[in-house]
Amino acid sequence: MKLLVCAASILLLLGQPIFAQKKQPSAKARTIVTTDGEVDDVDTFIRMLLYSNEFNLVGLVYSSSQWHYKGDGKGTRFTSEMENTAKRYGERTDLRWPGTTWMETYIDKYAQVYPNLIKHASGYPSPTYLKNLVRVGNIDFEGEMNHDTDGSNLIKKILLDNDPSPVYLQIWGGTNTVARALKSIEDQYKTSANWAAIQKKVSDKAIIYAVLDQDATYQKYVAPNWPRIRVLYNSDQFWSFAYLWPRVVPTELQTYLKGAWFADYIKFGHGPLLSSYFLWGDGQKIAGDPEHTHGDLAEAQKYKLSQYDFISEGDSPAYFYLIDVGLRSMEDVSYGGWGGRMVRSATNPYRWEDGKTVTDYDPYTKKQETAYPQTRWIPVLQNDFAARADWCVKPYKEANHAPAVTLNHPHDLRAKPGQQVTLSGSATDPDKDKLAYRWWQYEEAGTYKENVTINQADQAKALVNVPGNALAGQTIHLILEVTDQGTPALTRYQRVIVTVAN
Template sequence: MNNFPNSLLLLFLIFSCIGCKEPNQTTASKIKEKARTIITTDGEVDDVDSFIRMLLYANEFEIEGLVYSSSQWHYKGDGKGTEFMSEMPLTASIYGKRTELRWPGTNWMEELIGKYGEVRENLLLHAQGFPTADHLLGLVKVGNIDFEGEMSKDTEGSEWIKAILLDDNPSPVFLQVWGGTNTIARALKSIEDEFKESAEWEEIYQKITEKAIIYTVLDQDATYKKYIAPNWPEVKVIYNSDQFWCLAYPWPSRVPEKLQQYLSGDFFSEHILFDRGALMAEYYTWGDGRQIENDPEHHHGDLQSMRENNRNQYDFISEGDSPAYFYLLDVGLRSHENPSYGGWGGRFIQSSENPNRWEDGENVSDFNFYTGKQDATFPQTRWIKELQHDFAARAAWCVKDFASANHPPQVSLKHANDLTAGIGDLVSLSGTATDPDNNELTFLWWQYLEAGDFKGLVQIQDKDAAETSFVIPQEARIGDTIHLILQVTDNGFPALTRYQRVIVTVS
């Protein structure tokens, strides 16, 4: 796995959930292994929408912290009139010196969790493990918010992160960065300050670097480069600098026309916004007439602005931070084992400068079969239809009973996920699937070419069958890997998809 931690395979089994209701035995999914995660956010409009969708998946990971933080785009100020100039060239040129910047406050997460509390009982009709609203409220903490990149003092949020990183649970903790890294940086700095001169330092350092995994969307302050990278170079980092744009503000220029229907106002008005309960009613879209207080740059709700930007009413605005938790969803693609495998949270390669850092960018592209070209955004874009259908299904769970909603198929293999075969050998593949709603299922086997070492195409027989085969090509070399995806989709409404990945190593 090339320096990505083996401990990712040990995501712990949750036998009980603090504050969780005893689930109905007819629900679609069982309590299973969950990734531990802490979310840090600066409260941009796209953070709010990412947060709303995240709550619909709150049963899929172990949320251990929800922390307000700042960024180059949002900070509170110190209340003393202190002027601040951004360290980031772009925002320095836009805003100059400021005493505060577009600060959305520190109660919006609590308000949305309250709305989640209104629909939780219905969500539990469909899947186990949704935490109570009170449990989530206890995880909300205020981190370092005074200024962009402020990490000079301990805060409730930084101390919470510190305590989680130092606890006795060795399972990985995924630190999602939706704004700046400064509150995480402060937690690490506090650990360093407390232990660096002690006999425990080597053990503590190793513990943290084996445990902390940062998934960051851009650098939205300078604290990663200035503090984390030089002082904690072995902390694992997944850095999404490009792929997220297909789910962010400029999506019309990144998403192929055929897929734009899933981000359209028609899709959102039919599946997300209306008659979907209290939580989904809070989701921001273009032309919805709403305005975040103290953020004049949230103009998207204004109809005139909508027209000037060539958008339609209720079109998607942005969820640029959602890939950080899409990465944690176990849909069978195994991307949690290695970021280079690719999945709903994107595909990344190991940095040549830091083996503990995984990046996207111009060197990480997938073939975009809509445009016929290599595309640096397509490792994320390729999943938009499936992601949006899944979102629509979860939104329906907020209000519908089990029989009236759709639930994903359960897919498995009749053999190991990892196989070996020699050049010229016939490789037989066999999958199976069931559907909790007794929907009809379609099977599709395809090669994820870019995820494997072998860069030639294999000829898959019977692509649409549960059982298929292919021959290892003569051009393959010993040690090459070939990634095959079994994709199973039901015919419910909306149609839902799950997967299994087989990795064949040429021997």
């Protein structure tokens, strides 16, 4: 996602449709982050550290992109392969490079709040563990993948290890360091007798979550040479968490992204990690990036933004997707969840996309909107962020913690047209807060595209009638949403999928 000034042109990019990956419910997803260090990557990284207990980080890798590269130190001049960037910057020896120490800087700040975080939840990785994950990948130029690096070697090692569980490769910048790892595997094994087995092993493990194409290496190398690597491609939905949010997020939800909210719940009084979070007009400046002017209040006012307004976390959907809140979207990304909703490409069965044809109904604009599969979660995501901010500084009893939600029947049910289905769930809250129940239909996630009536939708036990015109094999997605009455209010879910029987 890069740059407010050229975001409008990037927004014109579109994909087609999403994803389907079964996972062991008790296992945390393994994931590697690759990042070019843009301001929105830094903010994404800061929030991600607060959720690092929810997945298994196995690599943190500096990489380049069309917007950020170091140069080779020899004065070599480079012109972008990406049309927008080539026109904007022309020939360069380096571009807006933020260096290769900033992740360690924020891990040091995480270390200062880590003793408090572990009072609130188990599974937080130690600062030492996180620092040991950091590697420098391919950073000399946009799309550079000609030589092995510590970062590409780490990715290669994990893709070749004997753990068959998926490895989610988060692409916050360019794909080039991942591409180099794959090219190194190909170079080593392509002429060997077990190449087919190696290629299948890696393809079965690797899952790329990319936010736009920020270099050409996926299209030029990964797609043609590793066609069975699964890809989740986010080209539209991330904008609700990126630079263009004022144009994308309905006015009614923008409160959660405005300066007053961030000042109260995130920026101040929550320890050194969150005091470093970048916001409009906050006076902060990223070294090495002359175009990071967001901290200048006059610059904010030029764009009609207020002090401490949200800038961007355009890459956060890549790890939101890995947080298990009961929505089952890691089973199939077309179900929709905190990381968005995508559908399988009509031309590539290993690729899932959002784009202009993947929309959810926005009750504020009363239209189908391309960003709303992500936008719809803003209130719960921001409240959850605010609770984690409290975890940095408050004792357990003074902070809020999410309820645990369960179903009293299987997650998948079958029912005939006209049949009444009883839905039943329950929830407990670690803070003994009162709980509010709400059952609702996620119409776009199901294949039965009409509204169903849910009786007693505000109770733990609800009733729904399968419509008489529903066809065998169609699915109806019903969400049990439970919200506590703590501060900030926190929400968790369970999803029931009703398949229409003959």
